[in-house]
Amino acid sequence: MKTEFSLAQLADPDIAEADKILRACVHCGFCTATCPTYVLLGDELDSPRGRIYLIKEMLEKDQAPTADVVKHIDRCLSCLACVTTCPSGVNYMHLVDQARVRIEERYQRPVAERLLRAVLAFVLPDPGRFRAGMWLARLARPFAVLLPSPPPSATPGLTSRLKAMLALAPGRLPKPGPAAGSVFAPLGKKRGRVALLQGCAQQVLAPRINQAAINLLTRHGVEVVLVKDEQCCGALTHHLGRDGDALARARANVAAWRAEAAKEGLDAILVTTSGCGTVVKDYGYLLREDRDFAADAAHVSQLAKDITEYVAGLPLQTTTRRDDWQDNVVVAYHSACSLQHGQKIRELPKELLSKNGFVVKDVPESHLCCGSAGTYNILQPDLAGRLRDRKVANIASVKPDMIAAGNIGCMVQIAGGTSVPVVHTIELLDWATGGSRPTLN
Structure with missing residues (x-):
């Protein structure tokens, strides 16, 4: 061109x-x-x-x-x-x-839209605010039926976006996971030391995901650190165009991980939310013009790995007989866009699941997005809903017992359209290697 x-x-x-x-x-x-x-x-x-x-x-x-x-x-x-x-x-x-x-x-957006985007940027990256927001959303959900339903073809307005936000709020919130600054010692001989990204929305909606990762890693000899001064990765505000906020968060994380690595070293920075992983792996590019952070940001991008990338290098000890184990569990694997397109990780999660005892089924049109995409299912609820329904129909065609995904946004989005349990890939791998059965939605 x-x-x-x-x-x-x-x-x-x-x-x-x-x-x-x-x-x-x-x-x-x-x-x-x-x-x-x-x-x-x-x-x-x-x-x-x-x-x-x-x-x-x-x-x-x-x-x-x-x-x-x-x-x-x-x-x-x-x-x-x-x-x-x-x-x-x-x-x-x-x-x-x-x-x-x-x-x-x-660009000067309408006042209502500017306010909504400001609220999303303020609340979502902060786990405390996000948890409070979820409690408020739960209280408001019964009143959602009172909001008028605009035509599906209309440009999304505040009403449709508010209804989408309330629909995404869970019926209950789990207890918070481990605190930042926690260190989990390996069982047996130490094989490595990693930092595990705590995330923002995920640690509120599904702390069980990182707990499953911690259980699997420590059981296989890996020390896990939850870095104390870590922040949101910046993906949410980055995709809202708020570059200043996103870059500030990137710098803060680079500094926090640099300090942690200086103590006893880090073999990797592991991410269980693939949307975060794509952005963290791009820190080197995002901070390329920052003389104080460029080199360390590039190093962080090299250290960053999706949890399946790191687990694939471990000698996983599959448990062949367990009281709660089902033979021939059929898993429909949903390949999150940020994983298959953003990080180019396509076959590895499926191979790990298959090697550890699950019957893995490919989903038709697996390249198409489920409609989650960070805040997209709030800001573009009609398109997001159509994509979700298409994804759920494709998943249903393979008749799975469970749906596995590597991104909390996809999990919440898909779960809103199906009764089939939606779990994280690492939860299934933890179960297969001696952990507890995943909590099913």
């Missing part, structure tokens, strides 16, 4: 990166076949290729985003299926992230 940025514009590192990304695009359109919004809507401007044209024009002309541009960028899930499909290696992720920052800085 030909670009026409001025030399002054190209002096900006972000514009220079956008120029490189845009020039890699050859207009082939392969991305349209795997883009969830294009599959649903059939609108070229709701495909990666269409959005690339919109972003190019906006950046080249250095103009404020129009309402039409914002509409189509907002509809993007950042699922990155287009990145997997693209034969030219177009890094759409960094391009659309830059567009979101431009929108946040230069």
Whole structure:
């Protein structure tokens, strides 16, 4: 794709990166076949290729985003299926992230939407605030029926978004998990030492996930540290275009992990929420211009691993006979977009489950997003609901006993449309290697 940025514009590192990304695009359109919004809507401007044209024009002309541009960028899930499909290696992720920052800085959204986005950015990354928000949502859920239902085709308004938020609130909240600063000693001979990302939403909604990871790791000789000064990874605010907040969180985490590594070393920084993992693995890029953090951020990106990547290197001790073990448990594996497209981890989780006694079934249209995508199921509830229903129907076609996924957002989204238990991959691996049976929803 030909670009026409001025030399002054190209002096900006972000514009220079956008120029490189845009020039890699050859207009082939392969991305349209795997883009969830294009599959649903059939609108070229709701495909990666269409959005690339919109972003190019906006950046080249250095103009404020129009309402039409914002509409189509907002509809993007950042699922990155287009990145997997693209034969030219177009890094759409960094391009659309830059567009979101431009929108946040230069576009005046309606007051109600600005308020909602500010609340999401304030509440979701903080576990204490998020827990309080979930309690309030539980109290408000009975009144959701009083809110009018807008037409499905309408541009999402505050009412539909509030209803989506209340629908996602769980019926009950589990007790908090282990406190930050906790260290879990390995059982038997020590094989390694890792930091486990505590997360924000996950530690409120499902602390059992990290507990299963801790149980499995320590049982196989790995010391696990929950770093005290760790923060939200920054993914939630990053995808809302609030770059300042996201980068501040990235710097804080790099500093915290650097200090922890200086004590007794870290073999890896493990992540059980793949949406977080994709961003942490990108810290080196996000902080590339920061002289104080660039080198350490790049090192953190190298240390960061999805939990399945690290577990695959352990000599797992599968328990063949257990009182609560079911023979031939059929598991439908949902491949989270942030894992299969963002981190390029596709077969490994399925291989681990299969090797440890589960019957693993591929889900049809596994490349398509479930509609969770961070805050997408709140901000774009109609599209998110349609994608969830499509995903649930595809899952149902393989008749599973359980559904496994590697991302809490996907788990909550899918569980909202099915009665089949939805669990994390690490919970099943913990169960198979001597841990307790997963708590089923």
